Amino acid sequence: MLANVNVRAAIVSIAILAVLLIAWEASVPGGAIGGDEELSEYEMLTGGGSTSGSSIPAPSAVISHAITELSDPFYDRGTNDKGIGTQLLYSVGRVLTGYGFAVLLAVPLGFVIGMSPVMQKALNPYIQVLRPISPLAWMPLALFIIQDSIKSAIFVIFICSIWPILVNTAFGVASVKKDLLNVAKTLELSPLKTAITVILPAAAPTILTGMRIAVGISWLVIVAAEMLVGGTGIGYYVWNEWNNLDLTSVIFSILMIGVVGMILDTLLASATRMVQYAD
């Protein structure tokens, strides 16, 4: 029954993709045979592709571009000519660095807030004011203080990852059942031991849900941050290809951003499943 559902879902998915691709291909003049060159010529004739709907490359062009790019994703031929894989690695590296620091800070701090009503009340106003700030709004300040564009991008990731992890950790820790804490007390566990062996596993699913939200937001933000600071990374790459009016590349990059985001989310989802428990 379940297999049946999966098979049917897969058939519908593929059908939708086929219809979309055919409609897209058909709407592009000369798309079915045309490749990169032909489109660029057309663009030059009409004086720039951005204003004309017909300048969108055909899916076949995107696919052939994807095959070329993915056959050698990690090449590096100078500043403005790096493989898509190299650019994605730069971005993922920044996300993981900023995100890693956020985890290191937000999880212990969330524990403190979750365990102490005083700290919860004391820190809550700060969290409520800082949390709604768009992470990119920090960028000018970060650039001024850190004086380094890469580090500033990492800082922006750090800032946007903190809030979901902090809030979820505090919530998860505060909602650990009193019964379990009483068990820890009657077993004379030290506060540290209680935190590690009782509270942490009890709150882990909630904490990891926060971490999953955070990694999703980080991946959204890094693209925008790299468009601002430039240099390397997938965000810069997309913007650069746009400046080159290479829409095939732009579409391909957009798809790759989606794929990497999905992979990051899947990793965190399976980590969440590992610590999940039934009550």
Place this chain on the structure above:
Amino acid sequence: MSNPFLKVENLKKTFPGPRGEPPLTVFENVNFGVEKGEFICVIGHSGCGKSTILNVMAGLDDATDGYVFMDGKEIKGTSLDRGVIFQNHSLLPWKSALSNVIFAVKARWPGWSRDKIRAHAMKYIEMVGLQGAEHRRPSQLSGGMRQRVGIARAFAIEPKLLLMDEPFGALDALTRGTIQDELLDIWSKTNQTVFMITHDVDEAILLSDRILLMTNGPNAQVAEAVEVDIPRPRTRETLIKHDQYYQIRNHLVDFLVRRSKELSGKVTDTQTVRVGGADEGSASAGNDDSRQAAAGGS
């Protein structure tokens, strides 16, 4: 009785009243002792403060007034010497049955080797008849099996005093009966001192050496300590063939439906009561005496 193993003296608990209202004294003037190896049950209407007394004895709550001594030392905070079985199984849901017991054993004897800890835990898993299910998590066990794990965990750390707060309250009657028999069996093997709260009169008679009866709250008190000298080993089957069983049962039910309310706030001393026995006439007279003594003292 002057220096029992566990001594509760003039215990009183007052909660601050909700806005503007006077504070609420849940119970006061609570005095009783527990001897080593004794099985004590407490019966009283819901809200009279049974759980609060148990939590004070466990060190999870503080009394407003009065003391609890164990082995001559005043109780301050929780201790591995006082095991607790809560009404809700309170097992760690991410650990298997065996790991839950191991967790407690490890806390009790941190110096033990892995193998020794495991063997010790397994012994108690077997004692409650859970061998074969020891690798299941609580969510994969029935309510009765979960409570059995709780019992195994509490007995495994071999506390000097075992406190149980309506441990079988959430179980169906059949399961409850089986576990009661098992509990009696383990108790007789281990010589464990037990203080248990129940609202089940039959459960109290089956298990107890003495039953403490509490009047209704607020200002609840322990009115009587009923001695149950039905010979052991007892089982649910043989128990109901005892004349004394019905006399004690009637006495307890009468207390719960009538006297717990009448005596509320009027008790000066906890009366030790023996119901039934060889001579039924004198037993019921003793019963009357205690009631008069209690009433006259007010």
